[in-house]
Amino acid sequence: MKGIEGKFLRTILRVFALLSAISVAGVAFDSRALAGPALLGEEPIVIKPTAREPATIAIPTFDVVAAAGQERFNEIVYNDLAMTGYFQRCSNQGFVEETHQSDAKRGNVDFAEWKRLGAMFLLKGSCQVSDDKLVATCYLYYVPTGKRILGEQFFSTADKPRVLAHYISDRIFWYVTGNDGVANTKILYVSLTDTARRNSEVWCMDADGAGAFQVTNENSLVATPCWGSNGTEVYYTSWKNYNPDLYGIYLKGGSAWTISYSAGLNVSPAWSQARKKIAMTLSKDGNSEIYTVDRDGKNLKRVTFDRPIDASPSWSPSGDDIAFTSDQAGTGSPQVYMMDADGGSKRRISFVGSTYCDSAAWSPKGDKIAFVARQNGRFDIYVAEIDGSNPKRLTSGEGNNEDPSWSPNGLMLAFASDRSGSSQIYVVNSDGSNVRQITRRGQNTAPAWSPFLYGTPKR
Structure with a gap:
């Protein structure tokens, strides 16, 4: 004893x-306030990566339009997903950025090149501030098939970029694993x-x-x-x-x-x-x-x-x-x-x-x-x-x-x-x-x- x-x-x-309370257009902050309507081409997939066999994801720097301070948006999402143990980042971020720029010049996604980089998933996104709201548009692709499995817009107040990035991370985690993200x-x-x-x-x-x-x-x-x-x-x-x-x-x-x-x-x-x-x-x-x-x-x-x-x-x-x-x-x-x-x-x-x-x-x-x-x-x-x-x-x-x-x-x-x-x-x-x-x-x-x-x- x-x-x-x-x-x-x-x-x-x-x-x-x-x-502090976070709001979007005067509505209490929750998942419904954040997620906008799905964009065309959304095709959910669950491949069930595990903490022992994580999936490799490439996340180029988000394209930023009049949204100072959002340059590290992709790093927050990277870190969130890596913390789960179910994802790992592509080993060379420099190649990720170069391939992203090549896609932009060409006007389409070169999935063969992303596959050569070792990516199983690819997240492309952009951020802009409109009427004191931060708007993020995200597209998630399954690289082996070239299918887009998520296309969505997300909103928050302009001073809450981390909250918005966290929500996007949780959205990706749900679509890929079928589990709620944290x-x-x-x-x-x-x-x-x-x-x-x-x-x-x-x-x-x-x-x-x-x-x-x-x-x-x-x-x-x-x-x-x-x-x-x-x-x-x-x-x-x-x-x-x-x-x-x-x-x-x-x-x-x-x-x-x-x-x-x-x-x-x-x-x-x-x-x-x-x-x-x-x-x-x-x-x-x-x-x-x-x-x-x-x-x-x-x-x-x-x-x-x-x-x-x-x-x-x-x-x-x-x-x-x-x-x-x-x-x-x-x-x-x-x-x-x-x-x-x-x-x-x-x-x-x-x-x-x-x-x-x-x-x-x-x-x-x-x-x-x-x-x-x-x-x-x-x-x-x-x-x-x-x-x-x-x-x-x-x-x-x-x-x-x-x-x-x-x-x-x-x-x-x-x-x-x-x-x-x-x-x-x-x-x-x-x-x-x-x-x-x-x-x-x-x-x-x-x-x-x-x-x-x-x-x-x-x-």
Whole structure:
């Protein structure tokens, strides 16, 4: 029991520009506002590249008309698609640009030449500003057959080129793989802001690590942020009143409100959109237990009644079950367990030969559990079926890897690692491939990947 308490306390103690509303012609920003009518020649195709066998895509620099600052539009799309692991860029961008210019002079696409460059897909596009709106026209081709599989116009306000580029990336990802893309999602994390005082704040960034902004202004230690109701709220723990209390704040701004301020721990919130409830860890009765509560702090209900410590809850997508950390056996060997939402039917689900498993994260599809296990003195990320079978180790031999959080499409995870010498945020595909570092400054922990914030592109 003492072991889990030490790790649990270590975890929680490690630890504007607010997101403005985006609109198109006065309409709230979402997928419908972005996508214009399909252009002639659209022919969807799904070829199912994988993270192990990525498809090569060529993206020449977008033709720019009176749209200063959009010259790197293609680079944003490139990076978004590469982050998924399902795409890789053509090896020589210089040849890509030369071939694109040759196409323009000739007035048609030389697919044989693009094939010689190794491209399976080709994206050509243009950007222009019209009436303070950014208009991007995109054509996606399947090079082996020369077929155009996407022809579409996309719109956003002129000051949001990254958002528009992310949306185009997600559109391409959907058309090629049949899966929702996550380029337009965000990741919360805790960043150490004052090394002398050990103060930290909750920050938020795009899924590629760009566009970071500070969410909280606590001037204190904060920990364990999670996304709240409809992806518009953030719940987190702060020590600003000299006790680890639980607070909520709107991502778009405003004052924080108190959710739970019981004596002792009020930590590790997890929001269930299905139940409209927060699961969290409280120690007000002398032992860490799992409770549920409304987002306004009402209707507090104790879920676990165990002598060992229970901590770190994670809801199933349906809201019917909760995964959590506990030393049910009382041996000082914490493991990951699952229980019904009312606390019944507890069963162990971590079986990887480790005496220390923690930090369960339920996949958005409800079919997998990610968790952390200690092996040979270091922490690594595992993914298993929800009954604990078929565990797969995603990280190995590179520092401590903790705090897994699923992307909303269930294809990637964000996690914190000290492999570079400081704690930073990384993303990895759910099969362990394509590890990418997305923060580089300071000390950053506790990533929490957002749900889909603006809807998802559909055919």
